[in-house]
Amino acid sequence: MRVRLRCVNCGAEYDVSYKMFMCPKCGQVLEVVFEPDELPPFEEYRRRSRMHGIWRFKELLPFKSKKPVTMGEGNTPLIRLEKLEKVIGIRRLYAKFEGANPTGSFKDRGMSLAVTIAKEVGARAVVAASTGNTAASAAAYSAKAGLKTFLVLPKGKVALGKLAQSILHGAVVVEIEDNFDAALEAVKILAKLEQFYPLNSFNPWRLEGQKTLAFEVFEDIGVPDYVIVPVGNAGNISAIWKGFKELKAFGYSQELPKMVGIQAEGASPLASAYKSGLKVPLFTDNPETIATAIRIGKPVNWLKAWKAVDESGGTFEAVPDSEIIRAQRMLAREEGIAAEPAGATSLAGLIKLASQGYFNGDEEVVIVVTGHGLKDPDSAKFHPTERIRALNVEDAVEKVVSHLGIVVKT
Numbered sequence: 001m002r003v004r005l006r007c008v009n010c011g012a013e014y015d016v017s018y019k020m021f022m023c024p025k026c027g028q029v030l031e032v033v034f035e036p037d038e039l040p041p042f043e044e045y046r047r048r049s050r051m052h053g054i055w056r057f058k059e060l061l062p063f064k065s066k067k068p069v070t071m072g073e074g075n076t077p078l079i080r081l082e083k084l085e086k087v088i089g090i091r092r093l094y095a096k097f098e099g100a101n102p103t104g105s106f107k108d109r110g111m112s113l114a115v116t117i118a119k120e121v122g123a124r125a126v127v128a129a130s131t132g133n134t135a136a137s138a139a140a141y142s143a144k145a146g147l148k149t150f151l152v153l154p155k156g157k158v159a160l161g162k163l164a165q166s167i168l169h170g171a172v173v174v175e176i177e178d179n180f181d182a183a184l185e186a187v188k189i190l191a192k193l194e195q196f197y198p199l200n201s202f203n204p205w206r207l208e209g210q211k212t213l214a215f216e217v218f219e220d221i222g223v224p225d226y227v228i229v230p231v232g233n234a235g236n237i238s239a240i241w242k243g244f245k246e247l248k249a250f251g252y253s254q255e256l257p258k259m260v261g262i263q264a265e266g267a268s269p270l271a272s273a274y275k276s277g278l279k280v281p282l283f284t285d286n287p288e289t290i291a292t293a294i295r296i297g298k299p300v301n302w303l304k305a306w307k308a309v310d311e312s313g314g315t316f317e318a319v320p321d322s323e324i325i326r327a328q329r330m331l332a333r334e335e336g337i338a339a340e341p342a343g344a345t346s347l348a349g350l351i352k353l354a355s356q357g358y359f360n361g362d363e364e365v366v367i368v369v370t371g372h373g374l375k376d377p378d379s380a381k382f383h384p385t386e387r388i389r390a391l392n393v394e395d396a397v398e399k400v401v402s403h404l405g406i407v408v409k410t
């Protein structure tokens with residue numbers, strides 16, 4: 001297998017290095033390009049045990065390992081949203097529920113690969129900046145690999161479940177009095193030291209793990225017309241696009257989906273610029289949204305994401321927090337899917353685009369639900385609830401029965 005690194009901006013190519021992240025010539029992010037050895041028929045991947053996680057697709061991964069750090073990540077359910085597709089007016093609508101990963105988000109796919117590399121190159125410690133999910137996933141996979149973990153988190157802006165996971169798995173938590181973008185700057189500096197291995201998505205190897213989402217969607221339903229993805233640092237949408245492109249390049253599929261990236265209005269450097277017809281993002285110093293996972297003002301992978309949307313013929317859209325919360329409620333109460341706010345932005349974006357006449361109604365659409373609702377228990381407060389106080393057994397029974405409006409004879 002021939003593997004190279006290529007700059008997404010200037011196209012310069014480099015020999016493989018597991019510690020080179022930005023193009024030495026122009027400073028932009030790199031991607032992994034490779035020519036695989038002989039590939040099995042796609043059916044072969046399906047036959048392999050789900051215990052192998054993303055490594056079920058090992059011929060499509062550019063890193064070989066005899067002992068990968070895996071917890072069976074990926075293999076998440078693709079769920080048909082039968083109620084919502086009718087309301088929205090889409091022929092077939094599915095949610096790829098990434099909350100079903102071992103730590104509750106899509107990050108596990110990338111972390112399995114990146115932590116395997118960290119271990120095999122002999123790093124002493126791993127380091128990651130995070131709005132929360134990268135932290136939780138890095139902490140878990142690094143614990144399994146026996147690596148010390150440093151997490152740089154924006155103080156007071158990480159959802160409770162994610163912070164709890166980071167602590168539970170024993171990471172050192174560095175709370176910075178600044179936002180995620182500043183935390184990422186700190187990690188870029190630490191990554192230059194040989195002892196540290198960075199687990200953020202400017203590390204192109206991590207994104208190689210995340211592209212497996214495309215393989216699984218293809219396995220379940222073939223290539224859909226649209227894939228709609230929440231966008232923060234813009235790595236995931238790029239990775240998923242790369243996965244679909246490789247399926248086609250390697251002869252497994254004939255088509256490509258259109259990629260749609262959704263941001264929260266208060267943190268929408270890509271969507272705002274794209275909709276204004278600009279060619280570069282409108283970075284912001286003060287991103288703000290209820291969807292803390294995507295509270296990011298300077299997405300490091302913006303160019304990769306921009307290309308994914310442009311090449312595929314998709315679009316970017318931004319949605320206000322009120323619509324994110326409404327989408328979270330719809331997923332939970334109509335379809336039984338618990339998404340954290342950021343994970344529901346894909347549905348909010350779909351609804352907004354549909355209301356603008358973006359779809360003709362005959363499409364097959366996959367929304368990626370990137371993180372589990374348990375990650376952000378505080379977000380439950382945005383939803384109406386009926387709670388009844390009961391003093392004892394009889395009182396509980398009576399109140400439930402009368403609430404349903406029935407009369408029970410005793």
Ligand code: AN7
Pocket residue numbers: 105129130131132133134135201230231232233234235236237293294340342343370371
């Ligand atoms: C639930 O954990 O950036 O566009 O530090 O947790 O690939 O950044 C999280 C991102 C979407 C955005 N949905 O993905 C972090 C972090 C959820 C997320 C995104 C994140 P990218």
